[in-house]
Amino acid sequence: MPELVDVEGFLRVARRAGRRRIGEVVVHDAGVLRGIGPRELARRVEGCRFGVATRHGKWLIVALAPGSARLLFHFGMTGSLHWCDTDSPGHRHDRVEFHTAGGVLRYRDMRKLTGLRLARDEVEQRRALGDLGPDALSVSRDQLAERLRGRRRQLKSALMDQTVVAGLGNLLADEILWQACIAPASSVADLGGGDLDRLDKARREVLRVGVRAGQVPARRSWLTGNRGRDGRCPRHDVSLRRGSVGGRTTFWCPRCQPA
């Protein structure tokens, strides 16, 4: 699940922890830790307070206070974050827990495709996050156009490329392209001004609704609500096409998103 809109939901979860002091860090599965072991993580995090939580693309960044260290959460395809009562039962895929006097922050992840890091400072954070483009929620139309300029790859592939713009994944890209009426496999080089306008409008709308929901909502009036076997376009009641673009399963409507 976790794309920009989902991580925005996890950001709200993280903020529920407030500025509480972290007592014990429990690592149930060190397989999610990147660049640090469970002992070292506990040593450096226990006793700190949660600080400011932010998001860039699909990354959730939780500062620790005092100091300049921060936790870097990535959720891969199956990760999530939960704020739970201290005595509430855990989940089998809870991998790391941050205990406080007022509750537990639980990092859950079934597949463990990405994971959790601890950065000492902003320099380490930037190295860990890599070359991310501007966040897809705050980028402007012209900024996005600028990021796409001079490229000729498939549009969906470019939108999902985190170095072009950060935060869009498979579902969001499909939904935005469907709402913009642009074929996912069309070339960036063929985008006209009108296409960019529709792309930007669709991006804003999908992210606005998705951020509020903390997910890409499966509305029946959206592509996402009709994805999957025998899905039909809610605009035309024609069968959705299914294929592979940018290496990911892609759904589109052959009528409103012609090649």
Add this chain to the structure above:
DNA sequence: CCTAATGTTTGTGC
């Protein structure tokens, strides 16, 4: 048993 799954990284080759 086999396939696919909403992500990132790394390597290969054009």
Add this chain to the structure above:
DNA sequence: AGCACAAACATTAG
């Protein structure tokens, strides 16, 4: 350099 493609990571659901 830009880009497409495949594999790897680990696990579950259908």
